[in-house]
Amino acid sequence: MRQRDEIVVLTDAVLITCIVQRGVADTVVDAATEAGAQGATIFYARGTGVRQKHLGVLGITVNAEKEVIYIVAPADHADHIFERVYVAAKLDTPGMGMIYMSPLEKMATYVPPEIAARFGHHG
């Protein structure tokens, strides 16, 4: 039985952060969703990279306006999403942006009661 003062805390979650040029976020989110991500948070930012200084005149094609995408994924799924996004966002080209993954200690959100019930009480 689920009690009223209980929070279901999820563990083994990973945060994937992807920073790309303004306008590319949709590509990233599409790739991540296809790879199994449940959702994404996008926010706008500004930033320039070390690499941009080495691109010469081509550097002007890199927009300093960025989009930052947060994707929270289960740990065993994250590598797959990480790869798909890397390929879809063409991050192997200088100036296109970067992606990194960091472990999350815990997360909480709405978990359907029947699913929470299925996994029972741990503590």
Next chain:
Amino acid sequence: MTEPVIQRRLRYGEFLSAVRVRQRRVSYKDVHADAGSRQTARGLRLIDVHRLLTPYVSVRFFEQLRAVVPLALFLALFQIAALRADVQEGELIAFGMLAVMLGLMLFMDGVKYGLMPFSESIGFNLPNRSTPAVVLGFAFLLGGVATFAEPAIGALRAAGGGVDPLRAPWLHLLLTRYPDRLVFAVAIGVGLAVVVGMLRYFFGWRMKTLVVATLLPCLALTAYAGFDPKLAPIVGLAWDCGAITTGPVTVPLVLALGIGVAAAAGQEDNPLAGFGIVTLASLFPAFAVILVGIGLVGEVPDPALLAPIVGADATVAWWDETPFAELVAALRAIAPLILLLWLVQRFLVGESVKQRNIIAYGVVVAVLGMALFNLGLTVGLIPLGNQAGATVPAAFSAGIGSDPLYPYPIGIGLTLVFAATLGYGATIAEPALNAMGVTVENLTDGAFPKKLLIQAVAIGVALGIAVGVAKIVFHWSILPLLLAGYTVALAGTIWSREEYVALAWDSAGVTTGPVTVPLVLALGLGLGKAVGAAEGFGILAMASLGPIVSVLLVGFWIQRGAQRAARGEV
């Protein structure tokens, strides 16, 4: 009978290792230490260049495509469908249009990377580091020199051919023999306008006062010139010049300076600080051009007695041939502006600019773009406008050996509808207007919705162009139109609220982009020639008067609605 499905067994682990991209772990410490020593991008693959360049170029190209193609198609289709005339030299015009789009794309990018860093730095630093007199002097020079770099100004130089030398002798003289004087007058007018605009920031003058104080002498001078038969033909040109000047170079450069000055004067929070200069920059040049006209009439009592200009030499020097002539013209237009900005940056602001290679790229691209645009102007925009103007009269008047295509009233109606549609379409497509609409909606807290502004301006321009075309077709004098229109605008200005005044007067300048101006100018000249009018100017003047009146009226309507709502609640 279906074939039995063959099952092939594959270990999931093998599948995964085949599908997965191999990850190689490298410590960021090592990469970081190595990257610091590297200076250039080595090993940039071809695909990288493609990935970087293609989206960048296509976004910018489609921006221009959206502005140019619908207009050009409308003109060409109208000519073919309604007037049953083929577009002459279609391939050449199409090539010219391509040059216009490419040129504008390059030029706008060049301005962004080559000029804006300077003007932002100067606008931010100069007001703090020098005296107001220096700032005003720089403002004057900037306004004047930026006028030369304005793409549409090239159309003026090309406009002389369409003027009847017998009926408008002084106008013809001004355009053919002294076009430099004309451009100088416009430049000085814009320079003065920028100075007054800066003074407004210093002293916080109200736009209303400024408009009335500028408009009254302008109208008085116009009336004086209009009643003098020698000067009358110049009036249309003079007011057209105002519409030409406020383009994609002058406005952002001057605004950058204005924002700096406003900040230094302690009014950075004034949301309407950005408005106003555009207005002045379209009134002052008209004033200056009429003055030049008066001077010219005093100087040359009888143009017919002047020796005709000796025709161009048969041997054309290599720098006068097509690609070089345009390049030289572009250099002459842009070099002074760059030089001015660089000198001020170097000696008055005293800070060197960063990223020199990108600025160099911007300057080169701006010059190339200007050259391409000028080329496209000569072979594409102007011939297309000219042709459309020249064939339109076939709708209502008998040509050589042919009956009019339509009965007179229908033909005239068709022509005016054509003119209005052209104005409406060109305005709707103008990106600057869209941007202004967003600003206005935010500033007025939604009382003046973006859509309403765009519609008001577009209808104003449409009516203005229709009236301008009617002026040429019916051989009206432009004087009563100008006086009546601006009197209404003046009355509206006095009774309207301050923000609507600034808005209405600025919307006039926003609508006349570098594609519309040459097209409409050429259309007017072609039309004027075809119907035998003395000169074909005035359409642009009407096109900028139209939105002033229409936006003021809409402003009134909103104001009254708000008052009624307030009264209803009490």
